[in-house]
Each structure stands twice: as structure tokens, then as C-alpha cells.
Amino acid sequence: MGGLLDYLPGESIIHRLNPLVKLILSFGLCVSCFLSDSIIFVLSVIVINILLSMMARVFARTLLVFLSLIKFSTLLFIIQILCVRQGEILLNLPLGLYITDKGLMFSLLFISRLIAAAMPLSLTLSVTRVVDIANVLVSKLRLPYKYAFALTAAIRFIPLFSSEMAGIMEAQTARGVDFETKNFLKKIRLLLPLCAPLLISSVRKVEGSAISAELRGFNLRGGSSGYKQYPFKAVDYSALCLCAALVVVSVML
Amino acid sequence: MININGLTFRYVGANADALTDINLRIPDGDFVGIIGPSGAGKTTLTRAINGLVPHHYKGDYYGEVLVDGKDTLKHTPDQLAVSVGSVFQDIESQLVSEIVEDEVLFGLENFSVSSGEIESQMEWALNAAGIPGLRNREIRSLSGGQKQKVAIASIIALRPKIIVLDEPTGELDPLASRRIFETLRELNTQFGVTVVVVEQKIMLLCEFARRLAVLSSVGLAIEGSVTDVLRHIDVLEATGVNIPRVATLAGLLRKKSLFFGEPPINVLGAKAMIENCLRGENTCLD
Ligand SMILES: Nc1ncnc2c1ncn2[C@@H]1O[C@H](COP(=O)(O)OP(=O)(O)O)[C@@H](O)[C@H]1O
Ligand SMILES: [Mg+2]
Numbered sequence: 310m311g312g313l314l315d316y317l318p319g320e321s322i323i324h325r326l327n328p329l330v331k332l333i334l335s336f337g338l339c340v341s342c343f344l345s346d347s348i349i350f351v352l353s354v355i356v357i358n359i360l361l362s363m364m365a366r367v368f369a370r371t372l373l374v375f376l377s378l379i380k381f382s383t384l385l386f387i388i389q390i391l392c393v394r395q396g397e398i399l400l401n402l403p404l405g406l407y408i409t410d411k412g413l414m415f416s417l418l419f420i421s422r423l424i425a426a427a428m429p430l431s432l433t434l435s436v437t438r439v440v441d442i443a444n445v446l447v448s449k450l451r452l453p454y455k456y457a458f459a460l461t462a463a464i465r466f467i468p469l470f471s472s473e474m475a476g477i478m479e480a481q482t483a484r485g486v487d488f489e490t491k492n493f494l495k496k497i498r499l500l501l502p503l504c505a506p507l508l509i510s511s512v513r514k515v516e517g518s519a520i521s522a523e524l525r526g527f528n529l530r531g532g533s534s535g536y537k538q539y540p541f542k543a544v545d546y547s548a549l550c551l552c553a554a555l556v557v558v559s560v561m562l
Numbered sequence: 563m564i565n566i567n568g569l570t571f572r573y574v575g576a577n578a579d580a581l582t583d584i585n586l587r588i589p590d591g592d593f594v595g596i597i598g599p600s601g602a603g604k605t606t607l608t609r610a611i612n613g614l615v616p617h618h619y620k621g622d623y624y625g626e627v628l629v630d631g632k633d634t635l636k637h638t639p640d641q642l643a644v645s646v647g648s649v650f651q652d653i654e655s656q657l658v659s660e661i662v663e664d665e666v667l668f669g670l671e672n673f674s675v676s677s678g679e680i681e682s683q684m685e686w687a688l689n690a691a692g693i694p695g696l697r698n699r700e701i702r703s704l705s706g707g708q709k710q711k712v713a714i715a716s717i718i719a720l721r722p723k724i725i726v727l728d729e730p731t732g733e734l735d736p737l738a739s740r741r742i743f744e745t746l747r748e749l750n751t752q753f754g755v756t757v758v759v760v761e762q763k764i765m766l767l768c769e770f771a772r773r774l775a776v777l778s779s780v781g782l783a784i785e786g787s788v789t790d791v792l793r794h795i796d797v798l799e800a801t802g803v804n805i806p807r808v809a810t811l812a813g814l815l816r817k818k819s820l821f822f823g824e825p826p827i828n829v830l831g832a833k834a835m836i837e838n839c840l841r842g843e844n845t846c847l848d
Contacts, residue, residue: 316660438660438661439660440659440660440661440664458658461658461659461660462658465658465659465660468702469654469655513652513655514652514654514655515655516655517650517652517655517656518655518656518658520614520618520650520656521648521650521655521656521657521658522658522668523618523639523640524612524614524639524640524643524647524648525643525668525669525672525673525716525717525720526640526643526669526672526673526720527640527672528640529640529672529673529674530671530672530674531674535671536667536670536671536677536680537667
């Protein structure tokens with residue numbers, strides 16, 4: 310599990326786009342799916358996502374994301390389709406349930422929107438370092454540095470916590486606790502007592518981090534002391550134009 | 563220069579002093595090792611030097627600590643940070659970035675070093691820490707020793723006069739530990755950085771440090787040049803620190819009036835000492 314949002318290093322044109330442009334682009338893709346009522350349009354956005362991921366050479370990752378989104382949406386789709394009661398009945402089911410043409414169209418549109426809107430997020434995080442996103446939010450959008458730092462620190466701590474948890478579980482396994490059990494409730498019962506040590510060691514780590522940051526002048530930081538610059542290049546402007554065009558098309562369709 | 567005068571400190575809620583009447587002077591350019599049993603206050607002493615005690619860790623504070631002429635009571639830890647850089651015990655939690663370069667940039671950006679100087683300071687720091695090739699690496703892909711060097715690089719990039727390290731080799735194997743100390747020696751001799759390091763591996767420390775300060779639960783037990791301190795086996799034994807076996811041997815030989823020279827700090831020195839004794843040449847340097 311996990312890792313679907315990790316950065317995948319690369320030198321593709323998508324990787325080299327300005328981080329802010331990538332954010333705007335993924336936002337544009339999301340928004341356009343919700344502006345358009347045409348299922349063809351929304352499906353093409355999914356295709357665009359896949360094409361972009363191929364350009365960035367992270368197609369395998371995108372496929373994984375796509376499949377897990379499909380799994381998740383199937384459930385939503387079923388609930389959705391049974392809830393819509395307007396329109397002509399296509400299929401009668403037991404228990405007084407039925408499927409209508411409107412329900413089918415609506416649910417299809419709904420889940421394709423969901424998928425089309427979630428994919429750009431995963432793609433952006435796959436091809437952009439979080440620190441670059443944070444830096445560009447600070448320098449271009451004037452986000453206070455503290456918030457940007459909190460964002461990067463939180464993401465940095467995730468693997469640290471999971472390795473901490475793995476360490477604690479290993480120690481317990483060595484004492485004969487069997488975490489491999491298939492019984493979900495039993496597993497929860499075994500894991501619950503580990504929360505306290507995990508919390509304590511995590512708090513200690515966060516505290517250590519905060520002190521180390523403070524001793525390196527975290528509180529002295531002004532607004533404009535970023536070293537890395539993120540200038541817009543021609544390719545960035547072209548990407549923005551394409552994005553704007555897509556949004557315009559979505560409004561018209 | 564670090565000047566500690568009559569420092570006594572007790573953490574809030576604790577029922578014993580963590581430091582008791584410490585008097586210690588560390589001149590510029592020195593390389594001092596701090597040893598002592600667990601709970602003797604070694605970590606607390608490093609905190610008193612970088613100002614975390616009493617600004618971050620509150621408690622009853624008596625006495626005075628002057629770091630580079632600044633009274634640590636009147637300056638906040640980040641004001642002191644320009645004079646004294648700190649490397650902590652837990653390697654993982656003190657690194658805040660994903661990429662080595664960003665880790666070194668962090669302090670430089672915070673202290674508003676101009677972008678012209680940032681590049682040269684970054685290069686200098688990575689070189690001085692012995693990791694010029696790691697600049698673009700992901701920190702989580704590094705070994706413990708490499709991470710520790712990244713921590714050191716990110717501290718010395720700010721060009722502090724003093725660097726304080728709390729058990730920097732605690733999680734490292736012997737070879738990586740030695741590499742860290744070689745890096746510290748380089749910083750000390752090449753760039754004149756004053757090094758204060760808490761260390762459990764006493765043999766290693768004796769080889770690299772110029773002076774030792776031995777903390778015990780009741781205060782500073784002894785302080786002086788490495789050979790002077792190693793001569794006082796009885797004091798070391800009383801504090802409960804691990805004494806290098808070669809030093810114990812030298813102490814025994816001295817008691818039996820077989821050896822009067824400088825106590826050896828490694829196995830080669832011990833070999834020479836024993837050979838001297840066997841030949842009956844009592845190296846009388848006293
Ligand atoms: N944050 C703290 N709060 C309260 N007491 C502490 C704290 N840190 C250390 N101490 C106490 O201060 C004493 C010295 O601790 P420390 O400086 O960590 O020793 P050392 O590093 O030599 O093992 C110990 O008795 C310890 O329990
Ligand atoms: Mg300690």
C-alpha cells in the first residue's frame with residue numbers, strides 16, 4: 310500500500326514544467342470535468358491524463374491509480390445508479406429497485422468525473438517534488454513559508470512514522486505476537502496498544518525536528534529568501550494556453 | 563570561546579540537578595570530548611551551550627554561560643546559532659528535507675544569506691563534510707553515516723565558530739564512526755572550527771580529541787588534556803565511565819612502578835608500552 314503519490318524522478322518535459330504550471334494544469338483538468346456535462350468530454354480528459362502520464366514516463370503508476378480508482382468508483386456507481394428514480398426504467402430488480410436511463414447516464418458521468426478529476430492530482434505529485442511545490446507556493450502565490458514548511462515536513466514524516474510502526478511491530482512479533490492474522494477485528498485489537506508508543510516516539514521525533522529547525526533559523530525566515538528560482542519558460546506558457554483552451558471547450562460542451 | 567561559570571541546572575519537575583556547578587572554559591579552535599555515564603548531564607550540557615537550556619527546556623538555572631562572548635540567557639537559540647551549530651543524537655529527526663541540497667539550503671535561506679554566497683557556502687559545506695557527491699541525493703536513500711554528514715554539512719554551512727555534537731556516532735558502525743571523527747578533525751584543523759562532542763566510544767574520542775571533560779552525576783569530575791585525564795584512572799573509575807582497556811593497563815603498570823610515560827590511546831601505543839616495560843626502559847616523562 311501507499312507510494313501511489315510518491316515522487317518518481319525523471320527528466321521528461323512534464324517533469325521540467327514549472328511546478329505552479331503543473332498545479333494550474335491539474336486544477337484546470339479537474340475544473341473542466343465539472344464544467345462540462347458531456348460524458349465524451351470527461352472521457353477525453355481521462356485520455357489526456359493517460360497521454361500526459363505517458364509523456365512523463367509514469368504510465369505504469371497511472372495505470373495502478375486508474376485501476377484503484379475504478380475499484381473504488383464501482384461501489385459508488387452501484388449505489389448511485391440505484392438511487393436515481395427518475396427517467397425510463399431500463400431494468401427491474403428485486404426489492405423494488407430499478408435502473409433508469411437517466412440514472413445510468415448520471416452515474417456514468419459521475420464516476421468518470423471522479424476518476425478524471427482524481428488522476429491529475431496523482432500525476433502532479435508523481436512528477437513534482439513536494440519541496441518544489443512548496444517553494445513555488447511561497448514565491449509565486451505568497452503562501453506564508455510556515456505553511457509551506459508544514460506541508461513538506463508532514464510529507465517527510467510519513468515514511469518515518471511507517472518505519473517506526475514497522476519497528477514496533479517487529480519487536481512485538483519477536484515476542485510472539487502474530488500480526489499476520491486474517492481476522493480484521495483481532496488485528497485491530499493487536500495494533501491498538503501500539504498506538505501509544507508510536508505516538509510518543511513520533512511526538513519526540515517531531516519535537517526534535519522542530520528544535521533542529523529552530524536552531525537553523527526557522528523563525529528568522531523572511532518572505533523573500535528563497536534561493537531556488539522558478540521562472541516561466543515558453544513551454545510553460547504554451548501549457549497554460551492549452552489548459553485555458555480546455556476549460557473554454559468544457560464550458561461550451 | 564565557551565565560558566561556563568558555576569552552571570547548575572534542574573529541569574522543571576525533576577528532583578535532582580541535571581548539571582551541578584559546572585566550570586569549564588573551551589578556547590577557540592579546541593577539540594573537546596565530553597564523556598560520562600548515562601544521565602550525567604552530557605546532553606544537558608550541550609543544550610546549555612546552544613541555548614536550548616534554559617530557553618526551550620525550562621528549569622532552575624544558576625550560573626552563566628558565555629558563547630562567543632554572548633550570554634546565553636540574553637540571547638535566543640537562533641541568535642546563538644550563528645556562533646554555535648548543533649548536531650543532535652537522533653539523526654533522522656533533525657533532517658527536515660527530502661534532498662541533501664535542500665537540507666543545506668534550509669539554514670542558509672533562513673539566515674538570508676545572499677544568493678551569490680549561497681552557492682559557494684553550500685559547496686564548501688558539502689566538501690568540508692566530505693560529501694560533495696551527495697548533493698542531489700534523496701536523504702532517505704543514504705546510510706546512517708552519510709545522513710550524519712548531511713546533518714553536519716547543513717550546520718557548518720552557516721559557518722559557526724563552534725560545533726556541538728551529541729553522540730553523533732550513536733547509531734553508526736565503527737568504520738562510519740571513524741569517518742565522522744575524521745570529518746570533525748578536518749573541520750577543526752583546516753577551518754579552525756571549535757569542536758565539542760559528546761561520545762560514548764572513548765577510544766575513538768581519545769584518538770581525535772585534544773581535551774576531555776568527564777561529567778559525573780555530581781558535577782564535572784575532571785577536565786584536561788586527553789593524556790592527563792587518562793592518567794587519572796581512579797577518578798574515571800569512580801564516575802563509572804567505560805575506561806579504555808589500554809588506559810587501565812597503563813594505570814596498573816604505573817601502580818607497579820613499571821611505566822611512567824604517557825598513557826597510550828590505542829592498541830599500537832599499548833604494544834609499544836608493553837615492549838618498553840619488557841625491555842625495562844621506564845619512559846620517565848613525569
Ligand atoms: N527534558 C527533560 N526534562 C526533565 N528531565 C530531563 C530532561 N532531559 C534530561 N533530563 C534529566 O536530566 C538528567 C541528565 O540527563 P542528560 O543530560 O540527558 O544525560 P546524558 O546525556 O549524560 O545521558 C537525567 O537525570 C535526565 O533524566
Ligand atoms: Mg544524552
